[in-house]
Amino acid sequence: EISPNNRIPAIVDTDGPDGESISVFESGAILIYLAEKAKSNMLPTDPRKRMQVLEWLMWQMGGLGPMQGQAHHFRRAAKEQVPYGIKRYTDETNRLYGVMNKRLAGRDYLVDEISIADVACIGWISRWEWVDIDWSKYPNLKAWYDRMMARPAVAKGMDIQAV
Numbered sequence: 001e002i003s004p005n006n007r008i009p010a011i012v013d014t015d016g017p018d019g020e021s022i023s024v025f026e027s028g029a030i031l032i033y034l035a036e037k038a039k040s041n042m043l044p045t046d047p048r049k050r051m052q053v054l055e056w057l058m059w060q061m062g063g064l065g066p067m068q069g070q071a072h073h074f075r076r077a078a079k080e081q082v083p084y085g086i087k088r089y090t091d092e093t094n095r096l097y098g099v100m101n102k103r104l105a106g107r108d109y110l111v112d113e114i115s116i117a118d119v120a121c122i123g124w125i126s127r128w129e130w131v132d133i134d135w136s137k138y139p140n141l142k143a144w145y146d147r148m149m150a151r152p153a154v155a156k157g158m159d160i161q162a163v
Helices: 027-037 047-077 085-101 116-125 139-149 152-159
Strands: 012-014 020-027
Touching: 012 027, 020 027, 027 047, 027 085, 027 116, 047 085, 047 116, 085 116, 085 139, 116 139
Parallel strands: none
Antiparallel strands: 012 020
């Protein structure tokens, strides 16, 4: 069984931590696993910076992703127009964009240097047009978005994005 949730994302690493195969499911867990396995600076070892990265990763997983996902559903996929759902989740997505915009004031990335928190967020922010975002309200977020999208690895990932 790769994922008990029977959903993606999920990975199987045939060379797990003990040399045995391991499956990992959910985007945040996968990002942490890969950053730790690669001994990447995408998840800092400094305890304060590491905690900040994990806070923003959890913020994406518990806030930005679910709320923007619901906005996408009600705006693009719902069989019926549900004005309350559209407004509720579009407004919350805008609020969350404001939180991220404030965090990015004077910063290039969410926590000093690019991290798994930025990687987790860019997939959602890249679908800004699905929620009719007015970038003039979020100049710091827009600068971050442009910076992220200019990274070759991010551009490559966006080229293979499924949705």
